[in-house]
Amino acid sequence: xxxxxxxxxxxxxxxxxxxxxxxxxxxxHNVMYWYQQKSSQAxxxxxxxxxxxxxNEADTPxxxxxxxxxxxxxxxxxxxxxxxxxxxxxxxxxxxxxxxxPQHFGDGTRLSIL
Amino acid sequence: xxxxxxxxxxxxxxxxxxxxVYCNSSSVFSSLQWYRxxxxxxxxxxxxxxxxxxxxxxxxxxxQFGDARKDxxxxxTAAQTGDTGLYLCAGRMGTGRRxxxxxxxxxxxxxx
Numbered sequence: 001x002x003x004x005x006x007x008x009x010x011x012x013x014x015x016x017x018x019x020x021x022x023x024x025x026x027x028x029h030n031v032m033y034w035y036q037q038k039s040s041q042a043x044x045x046x047x048x049x050x051x052x053x054x055x056n057e058a059d060t061p062x063x064x065x066x067x068x069x070x071x072x073x074x075x076x077x078x079x080x081x082x083x084x085x086x087x088x089x090x091x092x093x094x095x096x097x098x099x100x101x102p103q104h105f106g107d108g109t110r111l112s113i114l
Numbered sequence: 115x116x117x118x119x120x121x122x123x124x125x126x127x128x129x130x131x132x133x134x135v136y137c138n139s140s141s142v143f144s145s146l147q148w149y150r151x152x153x154x155x156x157x158x159x160x161x162x163x164x165x166x167x168x169x170x171x172x173x174x175x176x177x178q179f180g181d182a183r184k185d186x187x188x189x190x191t192a193a194q195t196g197d198t199g200l201y202l203c204a205g206r207m208g209t210g211r212r213x214x215x216x217x218x219x220x221x222x223x224x225x226x
Contacts, residue, residue: 004156033213042202042216043157055213090156100145100164100206103214105156 003027006091006106013081014114021076021109023091032074033103034066035090043090049074078111086113117141118205118217126223130192135220137186137203144206146179146186147214151200160188193224 005024013019023032031050035043047056049068063085065077078085088110092103121136137146145164149157161170163179163186170177174197176189186203203217 040200040219040221042219044216045213048213057213092156100147100162102147102159102162103157103204105158107155 004106012112016080023074025093029093031094033092037088120217120220135188146205149202
């Protein structure tokens with residue numbers, strides 16, 4: 001049973017055309033994360049929500065925005081995708097922050113830019 | 115600058131061989147987790163270590179957290195093709211509301 005679901009699995013967009021990736025969770029976890037993972041590299045944290053409290057990483061470009069309308073859903077908006085934004089985008093959840101709780105990952109959305 | 119360095123970056127071995135993957139940092143971590151990621155999927159947690167010097171076993175996998183909580187190792191005994199994947203260590207610094215820092219990853223290929 002999938003607990004962190006990302007849609008779509010594959011997304012193709014044009015250079016500069018806004019795109020939204022979605023993530024939903026059935027775990028009722030407080031924290032949701034968005035990571036960017038480029039080929040053969042470690043996931044890089046973009047931002048995370050603790051409930052409605054938004055936490056942006058210092059080096060996340062302004063081009064990336066996020067919304068969390070409720071506990072279950074979180075969206076990643078890329079306002080003007082560039083070629084360098086082609087990557088796997090991973091959503092993850094955890095019950096709380098700052099503890100040894102595991103992060104539960106979705107299977108990712110692979111974004112391609114034409 | 116990568117806070118967590120993993121070595122080796124790539125490893126290709128034959129089924130049945132043993133291997134060790136290392137995760138090193140100059141920073142102290144309050145806890146460290148190991149994840150495995152298979153192609154086209156998200157990372158899946160293998161283990162969490164918290165105490166300096168702690169050793170945890172998960173079937174053929176043995177995880178160790180360094181005494182100073184700055185490094186960790188993953189040892190696989192008698193590797194199987196199903197062990198193939200990207201192994202990621204991830205550490206949490208300090209206490210409070212801290213996000214995980216992921217290591218650079220080790221890509222393991224086990225040949226039949």
